[in-house]
Amino acid sequence: MAEFLLEIGLEEIPARMITGAEAELGRRIGELIARERLADGDVKIVAYSTPRRLAVRVEGLAQAQPDVQEVLTGPSWKIAFPNGEPGPAAQAFAKKAGVDLSALEKTSNAKGEYVSASVLRKGRATAEVLAAELPKEVLSIYWAKNMYWRAGKPERFVRPVRWVVALLDSEILPIEIAGIKAGNQSRGHRILHGSSPIVIETPGAYLDALRGGFVEADVAVRRNTIRKALDRVTRSITATPGARWREDEALVETVVQLTEWPTVLYGSFEAEYLALPEEVLVTVMRDHQKYFAVEDAAGKLAPHFLTVLNTQVDEAGEAIIRHGNERVLRSRFKDAQFFWETDQKVSLTDRVAMLNAVTFQKDLGSYGWKTQRNLEVIAKLHELLQVRGFTAYDYAALEIAGKLAKADLTAELVKEFTELQGIIGGLYAKAQGLSETAAAAIYSQYVPESTDDVIPETVEGQLLGLADRVHTITAMFSIGNAPTGSRDPFALRRAANAIVKILAESALPLRISDVIAAADSQDSRASAGVHEFFVERLNFYLSDVRGFAYDVVNATLAADADDVRDAIARAEALTAARGSEDFLAISAAFKRIKNILRQAAEKGEVVSTTRPTDGLLSSPEEKALLAQASKIAADVTELRQKKNYLAALEAIASLRPAVDAFFDKVMVMASEAEVRAARLALIRFVLEGLSGIADFSEIVIA
Structure with a gap:
């Protein structure tokens, strides 16, 4: 067995792009090995990355492809052997196949008789295959942003390629990627190791060789190193007993991809800044400086921070770096404090008029216009909820929240820290003595930002979030700005995902169509594609977020794709029921039945939509199916009203014996028109009467 190593050395890659690229390179090389038959038993593929490199190591490669016996098919026998003698076509085919004329054989298939030849294809050496295919695989990696860096050259990549290591065991593969020829020399840490090359003797020596150059290429090891260092350094903060770093998985992943040889140190800031809201302080530390916040044993923010360095320094160096980081953070906090105090001089209520000068979308209007439309949507949702007897919210507070929701866009603090919009509005509303319920709704109006987030805790926050998002979606659709392909510049998919999640996880008695109708006013002119867009998002939520099988999702949504919580309940019941043989048989x-009705329609048959009567049915099997289906349909209707979907599906599955007997004994497409019409009406009655929970024809039967 052979070992293989590929390392692509680059200028620093943006941290957010590294994880996906590392996984894709590993996947591409795995697919290449499988496609070219380079495996020698089990193959182990491990990918590595740092800000300056992507690498893959493979164990278990064969030295060469196995030989393969292939049967090549040529021209038809009559053309190749006219009058039974080999003609020009036979000679040309034999030459192409590399065999004698005597080795040609006759092969028959559905299309006729053809010339064939059995040929032994010698496998190519693994080194030859990899050398030919690897550059294409590397340069095909997807990047959100690419760049050219060689004048007149076609390749594009996230950053310029600076070195390539390609080894098969100890031999260098003769490949070239973006003008760089492969060798066995990598590079270490820019500062700690310098410019001298690191020689990689074999793939197995890769990680240890880089560690000698102050580079940890194993992402998992780097992550563990950072977490342990954060723990260790936090314990050294004696000024705050019980200090702990505030867990932040996303920030951990960011600093993992920003470093090659990580170390951690802590700094402090003046306690007076703790008078600012924690959200502001943490955002400054986390989003702007990549610092970890520190809290005390009670979970309250402490006047310290942790920073992850991409270097290793002595005590004197630590002191200098700590001082520099503290000075930068102090400056940031001073700015935030100034903006907070300045913003308080103008109330949120007074800021509403200022929204007329802030553009929402150039073809639609200002945020003042959007605020009015949001309030209209809120009013319509309120009316509908009152009709349905849902009163578990404070409408007056919701109106205040709707009016003030966007006012913080005019605040200096939000202009400086745009990621805090909404949050700042909620904090200002609370600080200015407005309704705490309204403040909480404003604070959470942009939650959830992703399908991993929780929905707003309050009903007011949920309704504000629904109104704001659905208005944005319908307004953008009305001017032709619907998402297309991978393009979604206005984040409408994310907005629709949030609406679906709120409808799924709240107690609001609202359907998708209710929310759309509330925003579909005369001036928004929402297109007919809005509802289909939401069905697509519900499909995504059920399959990608809830994890239901694709055929269960298709079957569920084919019956009803409007009530989100009901769709989840039906999908759950369908998942539980599909293990039953009777249920799978009924689905088949x-x-x-669906295929028979489709074919009948194609032939011009008019199928009655009313329940057939016994008088039109002649055989015992037809009568039994009608009787059983009628009884089960009544039972299913009652169970559906109680939302006892699993029991309803079990009842439907109990129809199997009657259905089996019907299809065993009865010819649906009988020659007599009246008989055929009655039987078609019967199976349509069975299909439509029992398909309210799901379209069972969508279930995949193995």
Whole structure:
């Protein structure tokens, strides 16, 4: 067995792009090995990355592809052997295949008789295959942003390629990527190791060789190193007993991809800044400086921070770096404090008029216009909820929140820290003595930002979030700004995902169509594609977020794609029921019924939509199916009203014996028109009467 190593050395890659690229390179090389038959038993593929490199190490490669016996098919026998003698076509085919004329054989298939030849294809050496295919795989990696760096050259990559290591065991593979020829020399840490090369003797020596150059290429090891260092350094902060760093998985992943040889040190700031809201302080530390916040044993923010360095320094160096980081953070906090105090001089209520000068979208209007439209949507949702008897919220507070929700866009603090919009509005509303319920709704109006987030805790926050997002979606659709392909510049998919999640996880008695209708006013002119857009997002939520099988999702949504919580309940019942043989048999029968009705429609048959009567049915099997289906349909209707979907599905599955007997004994497409019409009406009655929970024909039967 052979070992293989590929390392692509680059200028620093943006941290957010590294994880995906590392995974894709590993996947591409794995697919290449499988496609070219380079495996020698089990193959182990491990990918590595740092800000300056992507690497893959493979164990278990064969030295060469196995030989393969192939059967090549040529021209038809009659053309190749006219009058039974080999003609020009036979000679040309034999030459192409590399065999004698005597080795040609006759092969028959559905299309006729053809000339064939059995040929032994010698496998190529693994080194030859990799040398030919690797550059294409590397340069095909997807990057959100690419760049050219060689004048007149076609390749594009995230950053310029600076070195390439390609080894098969100890031999250098003769490949070239973006003008760089492969060798066995990598590079270490820019500062700690300098410019001298690191020689990689074999793939197995890769990690240790880089560690000698102050580079940890194993992401998992780097992550563990950082976490342990954060713990260790936090314990050294004696000024705050019980100090702990505030867990932040996303920030951990960011600093993992910003460093090659990470170390951690802590700094402090003046306690007076703790008078600012924690959200402001943490955002400054986390988003602007990549610092970890520190809290005391009670979970309250402490006047310290932790920073992850991409270097290793002595005590004197630590002191200098600590001082520099503290000075930068102090300056940031001073700015935030100034903006906070300045913003308080103008109330949120007075800021509403200022929204007329802030553009929401150039073809639609200002944020003042959007605020008015949001309030209209809120009013319509309120009316609908009152009709349905849902009163578990404070409408007056919701109106205040709707009016003031966007006012913080005019605040200096939000202009400086745009990621805090909404949050700052909620904090200002509370600081200015406005309704705490309204303040909480404003604070959470942009939650959830992703399907991993929780929804707003309050009903007022949920309704404000629904109104704001659905208005944005319908307004953008009305001017032709619907998402297309991978393009979604206005983040409408994210907005719709949030709406679906709120409808799924709240107690609001609202359907998708209710929310859309509330925003579909005369001036918004929402297109007919809005509802289909939401169905697509519900499909995504059920499959990608809730993890239901694709055929269960298709079956569920084919029956009803409007009530989100009901769709989840039906999908859960369908998942539980599909393990039953009777249920799978019924699903196959419903697929058969659907196909028969489709074919009948194509032939011009008019199928009655009313329940057939016994008088039109002649055989015992037809009568039994009608009787059983009628009884089960009544039971299913009652169970559906109680939302006892699993029991309803079990009842439907109990129809299997009657369905099996019907199809065993009865020819649906009988020659007599009246008989055929009655039987078509019967199976349509069965299909439509029992498909309210799901379209069972969508279930995949193994």
